[in-house]
Amino acid sequence: xxxxxxxxxxxxxxxxxxxxxxxxxxxxxxxxxxxxxxxxxxxxxxxxxxxxxxxxxxxxxxxxxxxxxxxxxxxxxxxxxxxxxxxxxxxxxxxxxxxxxxxxxxxxxxxxxxxxxxxxxxxxxxxxxxxxxxxxxxxxxxxxxxxxxxxxxxxxxxxxxxxxxxxxxxxxxxxxxxxxxxxxxxxxxxxxxxxxxxxxxxxxxxxxxxxxxxxxxxxxxxxxxxxxxxxxxxxxxxxxxxxxxxxxxxxxxxxxxxxxxxxxxxxxxxxxxxxxxxxxxxxxxxxxxxxxxxxxxxxxxxxxxxxxxxxxxxxxxxxxxxxxxxxxxxxxxxxxxxxxxxxxxxxxxxxxxxxxxxxxxxxxxxxxxxxxxxxxxxxxxxxxxxxxxxxxxxxxxxxxxxxxxxxxxxxxxxxxxxxxxxxxxxxxxxxxxxxxxxxxxxxxxxxxxxxxxxxxxxxxxxxxxxxxxxxxxxxxxxxxxxxxxxxxxxxxxxxxxxxxxxxxxxxxxxxxxxxxxxxxxxxxxxxxxxxxxxxxxxxxxxxxxxxxxxxxxxxxxxxxxxxxxxxxxxxxxxxxxxxxxxxxxxxxxxxxxxxxxxxxxxxxxxxxxxxxxxxxxxxxxxxxxxxxxxxxxxxxxxxxxxxxxxxxxxxxxxxxxxxxxxxxxxxxxxxxxxxxxxxxxxxxxxxxxxxxxxxxxxxxxxxxxxxxxxxxxxxxxxxxxxxxxxxxxxxxxxxxxxxxxxxxxxxxxxxxxxxxxxxxxxxxxxxxxxxxxxxxxxxxxxxxxxxxxxxxxxxxxxxxx
Ligand SMILES: Cc1ncc(C[n+]2csc(CCOP(=O)(O)OP(=O)(O)O)c2C)c(N)n1
Ligand SMILES: [Mg+2]
Numbered sequence: 001x002x003x004x005x006x007x008x009x010x011x012x013x014x015x016x017x018x019x020x021x022x023x024x025x026x027x028x029x030x031x032x033x034x035x036x037x038x039x040x041x042x043x044x045x046x047x048x049x050x051x052x053x054x055x056x057x058x059x060x061x062x063x064x065x066x067x068x069x070x071x072x073x074x075x076x077x078x079x080x081x082x083x084x085x086x087x088x089x090x091x092x093x094x095x096x097x098x099x100x101x102x103x104x105x106x107x108x109x110x111x112x113x114x115x116x117x118x119x120x121x122x123x124x125x126x127x128x129x130x131x132x133x134x135x136x137x138x139x140x141x142x143x144x145x146x147x148x149x150x151x152x153x154x155x156x157x158x159x160x161x162x163x164x165x166x167x168x169x170x171x172x173x174x175x176x177x178x179x180x181x182x183x184x185x186x187x188x189x190x191x192x193x194x195x196x197x198x199x200x201x202x203x204x205x206x207x208x209x210x211x212x213x214x215x216x217x218x219x220x221x222x223x224x225x226x227x228x229x230x231x232x233x234x235x236x237x238x239x240x241x242x243x244x245x246x247x248x249x250x251x252x253x254x255x256x257x258x259x260x261x262x263x264x265x266x267x268x269x270x271x272x273x274x275x276x277x278x279x280x281x282x283x284x285x286x287x288x289x290x291x292x293x294x295x296x297x298x299x300x301x302x303x304x305x306x307x308x309x310x311x312x313x314x315x316x317x318x319x320x321x322x323x324x325x326x327x328x329x330x331x332x333x334x335x336x337x338x339x340x341x342x343x344x345x346x347x348x349x350x351x352x353x354x355x356x357x358x359x360x361x362x363x364x365x366x367x368x369x370x371x372x373x374x375x376x377x378x379x380x381x382x383x384x385x386x387x388x389x390x391x392x393x394x395x396x397x398x399x400x401x402x403x404x405x406x407x408x409x410x411x412x413x414x415x416x417x418x419x420x421x422x423x424x425x426x427x428x429x430x431x432x433x434x435x436x437x438x439x440x441x442x443x444x445x446x447x448x449x450x451x452x453x454x455x456x457x458x459x460x461x462x463x464x465x466x467x468x469x470x471x472x473x474x475x476x477x478x479x480x481x482x483x484x485x486x487x488x489x490x491x492x493x494x495x496x497x498x499x500x501x502x503x504x505x506x507x508x509x510x511x512x513x514x515x516x517x518x519x520x521x522x523x524x525x526x527x528x529x530x531x532x533x534x535x536x537x538x539x540x541x542x543x544x545x546x547x548x549x550x551x552x553x554x555x556x557x558x559x560x561x562x563x564x565x566x567x568x569x570x571x572x573x574x575x576x577x578x579x580x581x582x583x584x585x586x587x588x589x590x591x592x593x594x595x596x597x598x599x600x601x602x603x604x605x606x607x608x609x610x611x612x613x614x615x616x617x618x619x620x621x622x623x624x625x626x627x628x629x630x631x632x633x634x635x636x637x638x639x640x641x642x643x644x645x646x647x648x649x650x651x652x653x654x655x656x657x658x659x660x661x662x663x664x665x666x667x668x669x670x671x672x673x674x675x676x677x678x679x680x681x682x683x684x685x686x687x688x689x690x691x692x693x694x695x696x697x698x699x700x701x702x703x704x705x706x707x708x709x710x711x712x713x714x715x716x717x718x719x720x721x722x723x724x725x726x727x728x729x730x731x732x733x734x735x736x737x738x739x740x741x742x743x744x745x746x747x748x749x750x751x752x753x754x755x756x757x758x759x760x761x762x763x764x765x766x767x768x769x770x771x772x773x774x775x776x777x778x779x780x781x782x783x784x785x786x787x788x789x790x791x792x793x794x795x796x797x798x799x800x801x
C-alpha cells in the first residue's frame with residue numbers, strides 16, 4: 001500500500017468512526033424518546049415531550065457548535081444536548097421524573113418538565129464559570145417562541161465583545177467575539193410575533209446568530225397551511241437575504257434527513273456567522289414526529305394514512321441508517337447489533353435514574369415510619385394510625401407528598417399525646433430540608449445579592465447646586481459607563497438624542513454607538529437583548545421608553561427574565577436592569593401605573609419606584625454592585641424638577657427593600673411611592689394647617705418591600721394606616737396593605753380600619769381634568785385622611801359632606 005492510499009484509508013476510517021459516533025447519539029436519543037413515552041404511559045412520569053424525528057439535524061448543529069457558543073432553543077433538542085455532552089441517558093430520565101436535585105437533573109433540578117434544557121453558567125457560589133471553555137445552553141422556557149428575544153442578546157454579546165474586548169475583564173465570556181448563538185424553533189412557533197420581531201432585529205443588528213427552524217409541517221394538530229403563508233418560512237423570509245451592498249441574512253434550506261447535506265449546511269452557516277457576524281436562517285424541512293407531538297395525545301387522530309406512511313419512510317434516523325449502509329460505513333447487521341446494545345444501555349440508564357429518584361424518598365419514608373410507630377404506641381388512636389402507617393408503607397413508588405400528608409394527618413390525631421412533639425419536629429425538619437428543593441433561588445443566593453449592598457448617602461456641600469434633576473441621572477450614567485466597561489444601554493431614542501428626557505444626553509458621543517444605542521420599536525426583543533447579554537457577563541440596561549409600553553415586554557420579563565435563577569436552581573443568572581419612566585403624563589396610554597400587575601408578574605426581580613432622580617441614580621449604583629435583575633421606574637414628571645447635585649455621583653447607593661420616612665407625624669401613617677408621593681406631601685401640609693399631623697413613608701422598593709418592617713413601627717406610633725397609590729383599586733395598594741397588616745402584623749396596632757386610596761378602576765383620562773378625575777388628587781388624600789380622623793373624633797373633625 002502506498003502512502004497516499006494509507007492516508008485515504010485512514011481518513012475514511014476516521015470519517016466512519018465519526019458517523020458511527022453520530023449514529024450512536026441519534027439512536028440513543030431515539031431510544032430515550034421511545035422509552036420515555038412508555039414511562040409516562042405507565043404513570044412513572046407525568047408528561048413527556050421528546051426529540052424523536054429531529055435527531056439528525058441536531059447532530060450537524062452540534063458539530064458546528066464550539067466552546068463559548070450558546071444555544072437558545074426548545075423542547076425538541078435532546079439529541080443536540082447529548083451530542084455536546086451536556087445530557088446523558090440517566091440525566092434525561094431524571095428530568096422526565098422531575099428529580100428535585102440539580103446534581104441528578106442538571107437541566108433544572110426537577111423544576112421544569114423534561115425537555116427543557118440548560119447548562120451551568122455558575123459555580124456553587126453563584127459566580128460565573130469560564131463560559132469560553134464550555135458549550136452553553138441558555139435555559140429553555142415553554143411559551144412558544146419565548147426563546148427568541150433572549151437569542152438576540154446572546155448573539156449581540158459577541159458583537160459587543162468584539163468591539164470592546166475590555167468589557168470581558170476576566171476573560172470568561174468571549175474570545176474576540178467569535179461565539180455564535182444558535183436558535184432552534186418549531187415551524188408552527190414561527191407564527192408568533194416574537195419570532196418575526198427578533199428575526200428583523202437580528203437583521204438590523206447583524207449579529208452572529210444561526211436560527212434553525214425544525215419543520216415537521218405541524219404545530220400539535222394544526223397543519224402548516226394554518227400557520228405560515230405559502231406554508232414555508234424560508235419562502236416568505238426570502239426578502240431577508242443579504243445582497244452585496246445590504247445587510248440581511250443568509251437564508252439556507254436543507255432536508256432534515258439528509259445527513260451529509262446537513263453537516264455541510266451547518267458548517268457553512270457557522271463560518272458565515274462566526275467570521276462575519278451575519279445572521280443565518282436554516283430552514284430544515286421534511287422532519288417528522290414518530291410518536292406525535294407529546295404524550296398528551298396521538299397523531300393518528302389528525303394525520304392522514306399517507307402522511308403517516310411518509311413519516312415512517314422519511315424518518316431521519318432510518319434515512320441516516322440507509323445512507324450509512326449504501327456508503328459502506330456499516331452493514332445492516334452491524335447496525336442491528338449496535339441498536340440492540342444501545343437499547344440495553346438506555347434501559348440501564350433509565351433504571352439507574354428511577355432508583356436514584358426513588359431511593360431517597362423511600363429512605364425518608366423509613367425514617368418517618370420509625371417516628372410514626374413510636375407515636376402510635378402511646379396514642380389513643382393507635383389503631384387508626386397503624387392503618388395509615390400500613391397504607392403509607394404499601395405504596396410501591398412513594399412521593400414526598402405521600403410522606404408528608406400522612407405525617408400531617410397523624411399529627412392532628414395525637415394532639416396533647418406523648419408523641420406530638422417528636423412528630424411535629426419531624427414534620428418541620430423534613431419541610432425545612434425539602435422545601436428549598438422547590439423554592440430556592442427565586443433571587444440570587446450569591447454574595448452579590450443586591451439587598452446586601454450597603455447604603456452610601458449622597459454627599460453635598462455648601463457649593464452643591466440645585467439643577468434640573470435629569471442632569472443627576474445623566475451624570476450618574478456617565479460615571480457608570482466610565483467605571484464599568486461591561487455596561488451598555490439601548491432603547492427607543494436612547495442613543496442619538498440621549499433618551500426622550502435627555503437622561504443620556506451626550507453619552508453616545510462619548511461612549512460610542514454600541515454602548516449607548518438606539519433600538520427599533522420592539523419592546524419584547526429589547527428586553528431579550530438585555531437578557532441574552534446579561535447571561536454572557538455584560539451589564540446591559542434595557543430602556544423601555546414609557547411604563548405604559550412595558551406590557552409588550554412584560555411577558556418576556558415574567559416568563560424568562562424573572563425565572564432565570566429559579567428555573568435553573570441557581571445555575572444561570574441574567575442581572576439585567578430594565579429602565580423605564582412612568583406615571584402622571586396625560587392620557588390613557590401615557591400615564592398608567594399598572595404596578596399591581598407588574599409586581600405580581602415578575603417575582604424574581606426587584607421592582608424599584610424612586611421618588612426622585614437622586615434616588616433613581618442610587619438604585620442604579622446599587623444594582624450594578626449586585627447580580628440580580630431589576631425594574632427601575634423613574635417619575636416622568638420629575639426630570640425638570642430641581643434637585644441638588646451630589647458630589648459623589650456614581651458612588652452613592654439607594655438601599656433595596658428599605659423604606660424612607662419622609663415626614664414624621666403622629667396621627668396617621670401614609671405609605672406611598674413614586675409620583676403620588678408629592679401629592680401626599682402637599683396634602684400633609686394642608687392637613688397640618690387643621691392640626692392633623694401625618695407620617696409619610698416612601699416605600700421606594702415594592703419588591704422586596706420594607707424588609708426591616710419600618711411601616712409597622714410607624715403604626716405603633718400613629719395607630720392608623722392609609723396606603724396611597726395611582727394603580728387601580730386592589731392593585732399595588734392591596735399588596736402593600738397585605739405586607740403591612742398581614743406580614744408585619746400591623747393589625748395589632750390599628751385603631752381605625754386600614755384604608756387604601758387608589759386611582760379609578762379605568763385608565764386615566766386625557767388632560768389635566770382627566771388626571772384629576774382619574775387619579776388621587778391632593779383633595780382626595782386630604783379628605784380621606786380627614787374622614788378617617790373624623791370617624792375617630794367626629795367632634796373635632798365633623799363630616800365635610
Ligand atoms: C405561547 C404558547 N402557546 C401555546 C403553547 C402550547 N404549545 C406547545 S407546543 C405547541 C406547538 C408547537 O409546534 P412547533 O413550533 O411546530 O414545534 P413542534 O412541536 O412541531 O416541534 C403549542 C401550540 C405554548 N407552549 N406556548
Ligand atoms: Mg412543528
